[in-house]
Amino acid sequence: MCAIDRRSFIARTSGIAAGMALTPILGASMGRLESTVRVGIIGCGRQGRAIIAELSSFETVTIGAICDSEPRRLNAGKRRAKDAQAFADHRAMLDTGTLDAVFIATPTHLHREFATDALQAGLHVYCEAPLSNTPEDAKAIAQAARGSTNVFQAGYLARANPVYQLARTFFVSDSVRTLVAMEAVRARKTSWRTPANDAEMNKRLNWRLDPEVTTGLAGEWGSHQFDVFHWYTGKYPTRVSGFGSIRLHDDGRTVHDTISASLAFPSGEILTYNATLANSYEGAHELLRGENAAIKLAWTHGWMFKEADAPTQGWEVYANRQQFHNDEGITLIAGATKLAEQGKLKDGIGLPHTPLWYSVESFLKSVTEDAPVACSADEAFRSTIIGIRTHEAITTGRTIEIDPAELG
Amino acid sequence: MGCRFELVLAGGPELWLRAAGEEAIEEIDTTHALLTRFKPGSVVSHINEGAQQRVDGELFALFELADRIRQQSEDAFDITRNADSNLLLHQPNRTVSVSQGGSVDLGGIGKGYAIDLAIRSLREAGITSAFVHAGGSSGAAIGTRPDGSPWRISIGESTPLDPLRIDITNRAFAVSGDAQQGQHITDPRTMSTTTASVFGACVGESACECDAWATALCVLGARPATMPESLHSILPGKCAWRIEPDGCLTPEDPSPCAQSTAVRS
Numbered sequence: 018m019c020a021i022d023r024r025s026f027i028a029r030t031s032g033i034a035a036g037m038a039l040t041p042i043l044g045a046s047m048g049r050l051e052s053t054v055r056v057g058i059i060g061c062g063r064q065g066r067a068i069i070a071e072l073s074s075f076e077t078v079t080i081g082a083i084c085d086s087e088p089r090r091l092n093a094g095k096r097r098a099k100d101a102q103a104f105a106d107h108r109a110m111l112d113t114g115t116l117d118a119v120f121i122a123t124p125t126h127l128h129r130e131f132a133t134d135a136l137q138a139g140l141h142v143y144c145e146a147p148l149s150n151t152p153e154d155a156k157a158i159a160q161a162a163r164g165s166t167n168v169f170q171a172g173y174l175a176r177a178n179p180v181y182q183l184a185r186t187f188f189v190s191d192s193v194r195t196l197v198a199m200e201a202v203r204a205r206k207t208s209w210r211t212p213a214n215d216a217e218m219n220k221r222l223n224w225r226l227d228p229e230v231t232t233g234l235a236g237e238w239g240s241h242q243f244d245v246f247h248w249y250t251g252k253y254p255t256r257v258s259g260f261g262s263i264r265l266h267d268d269g270r271t272v273h274d275t276i277s278a279s280l281a282f283p284s285g286e287i288l289t290y291n292a293t294l295a296n297s298y299e300g301a302h303e304l305l306r307g308e309n310a311a312i313k314l315a316w317t318h319g320w321m322f323k324e325a326d327a328p329t330q331g332w333e334v335y336a337n338r339q340q341f342h343n344d345e346g347i348t349l350i351a352g353a354t355k356l357a358e359q360g361k362l363k364d365g366i367g368l369p370h371t372p373l374w375y376s377v378e379s380f381l382k383s384v385t386e387d388a389p390v391a392c393s394a395d396e397a398f399r400s401t402i403i404g405i406r407t408h409e410a411i412t413t414g415r416t417i418e419i420d421p422a423e424l425g
Numbered sequence: 426m427g428c429r430f431e432l433v434l435a436g437g438p439e440l441w442l443r444a445a446g447e448e449a450i451e452e453i454d455t456t457h458a459l460l461t462r463f464k465p466g467s468v469v470s471h472i473n474e475g476a477q478q479r480v481d482g483e484l485f486a487l488f489e490l491a492d493r494i495r496q497q498s499e500d501a502f503d504i505t506r507n508a509d510s511n512l513l514l515h516q517p518n519r520t521v522s523v524s525q526g527g528s529v530d531l532g533g534i535g536k537g538y539a540i541d542l543a544i545r546s547l548r549e550a551g552i553t554s555a556f557v558h559a560g561g562s563s564g565a566a567i568g569t570r571p572d573g574s575p576w577r578i579s580i581g582e583s584t585p586l587d588p589l590r591i592d593i594t595n596r597a598f599a600v601s602g603d604a605q606q607g608q609h610i611t612d613p614r615t616m617s618t619t620t621a622s623v624f625g626a627c628v629g630e631s632a633c634e635c636d637a638w639a640t641a642l643c644v645l646g647a648r649p650a651t652m653p654e655s656l657h658s659i660l661p662g663k664c665a666w667r668i669e670p671d672g673c674l675t676p677e678d679p680s681p682c683a684q685s686t687a688v689r690s
Contacts, residue, residue, distance in 0.1 A: 096483050317466070369466050
């Protein structure tokens with residue numbers, strides 16, 4: 018594990034860095050793959066159903082089976098995947114031997130059993146992120162994936178997101194230059210609860226609020242955003258500290274609804290992370306501040322804010338700009354040149370698909386066309402560990418040292 | 426969907442009600458993301474860009490319903506946005522598209538669809554007393570109010586007519602009309618704004634169906650014979666109506682109802 022060498026990256030991607038803004042990289046509206054694939058979904062909660070909806074847009078994908086031990090969720094899955102065979106037990110589903118790949122969208126602490134069983138059954142696996150709630154389980158998944166010849170992709174969505182991919186080319190090609198600081202925010206006003214009618218059901222469904230198994234906001238939300246910085250910089254923090262409290266949902270829970278953390282990188286950069294369930298202002302975004310520019314990323318949108326003394330680059334002539342109070346952001350649009358030729362540059366602001374769609378598409382292309390995996394088990398393992406350790410720092414109030422050896 | 430959704434939930438601990446309400450709101454948000462024609466990533470945007478859009482079974486059923494209501498209403502309700510275009514549904518692989526040059530707008534049915542999904546989510550969570558509405562023009566109720574009385578809707582408050590009052594329990598409703606927003610209902614057969622009726626309202630089991638039929642009634646100005654018997658149609662007049670337990674719609678006081686039309690068949 019080492020930081021990306023900026024010079025070697027430029028050499029490898031010569032002509033692409035500027036070209037990414039100029040090259041159409043957005044596909045057709047409906048997913049097209051070179052061969053058919055038959056998939057199963059384990060977990061039909063909110064995320065599982067979102068995956069079903071995205072998979073339904075792919076012409077050559079058949080949702081052959083769905084699985085959930087919760088009858089209500091299984092029924093919800095069946096309504097969306099009408100032709101799929103429904104299972105309450107994942108082993109029965111895997112034993113059918115009719116599937117090529119499975120998507121795992123269960124509670125985080127249950128991923129290990131499902132992922133390792135699916136890999137053992139010889140299936141390609143897409144596993145939601147974080148990989149697990151403990152380093153041991155995350156390591157077991159990563160090891161199983163490494164020992165398999167099948168595709169394993171983790172659901173850290175940024176890595177397959179065209180806006181994030183485009184922005185990364187600017188980042189690694191020196192548009193930002195020296196990285197000064199990193200910030201990320203996730204804010205959403207929600208109780209994070211699922212309605213449950215009895216204590217047993219509550220334990221099962223409200224696992225995110227169960228201190229025994231949750232990785233809290235730092236793991237469940239934060240690790241997705243930490244992964245962006247890991248992917249961009251090729252670096253990982255070695256020291257983490259933070260605080261948390263219950264600011265709004267004082268309903269008997271012990272898991273914080275608001276957290277703030279600092280993740281210190283060995284080269285001196287600090288990533289400041291704030292997340293809350295008590296307010297929704299600004300939603301989710303990541304910010305990389307550099308000597309020449311700042312890059313702000315917000316799922317379907319990205320912007321670059323240039324310093325006055327930063328050199329001008331050719332691609333800027335195509336750029337759309339948006340005003341943010343006193344700052345002007347250059348909109349980072351994937352496929353900008355093609356859109357400009359079509360007179361649709363403004364229409365191009367924002368992605369034509371959800372970030373989840375691109376992640377699913379990327380996985381399917383890895384399965385059917387041998388395309389590179391967007392987020393490997395090893396990469397996901399490292400971001401998972403950082404999420405777990407940050408949660409640990411916040412809940413214990415201690416500064417946690419992360420030994421790089423722990424990240425494999 | 427360009428309006429505020431409100432949920433009133435009762436009959437349990439606040440913690441549980443809030444969690445159930447949040448799940449219902451997520452259904453509404455998800456539906457909005459799929460059906461909006463103003464964002465590039467939506468299913469409707471893809472269809473309008475000319476794609477043969479493959480959709481999941483549940484969404485395909487919505488497009489089938491929209492097309493069925495178009496046929497039953499003799500084109501008084503139509504999600505395609507110009508008179509010459511057709512909705513193309515391909516059942517075997519569940520693809521939706523529109524004939525060349527056309528586009529679709531689910532504004533006349535999407536709110537009701539979102540309400541139905543929200544109501545289903547609330548029912549599945551175990552909620553027994555709830556009222557959900559979207560911008561005051563479409564809504565649905567689960568059970569009764571906490572005091573056991575039905576949920577009361579007032580229709581036509583902003584029209585020159587006396588408002589109609591309807592009591593509902595486990596029912597959905599929708600109102601379509603011009604009084605509040607000016608002439609905003611387009612007759613899809615002529616693509617001009619309609620003046621057939623000040624408003625049209627519909628009461629039934631599904632907010633989605635009611636939403637579409639309320640628009641059709643407003644365009645037609647009368648109940649067509651092809652409208653399903655399970656739906657109550659309401660057109661302007663002075664009256665208060667009650668939905669009886671057997672589903673019949675009866676006037677509370679028959680005398681002023683001569684000016685109103687409220688029929689099932």
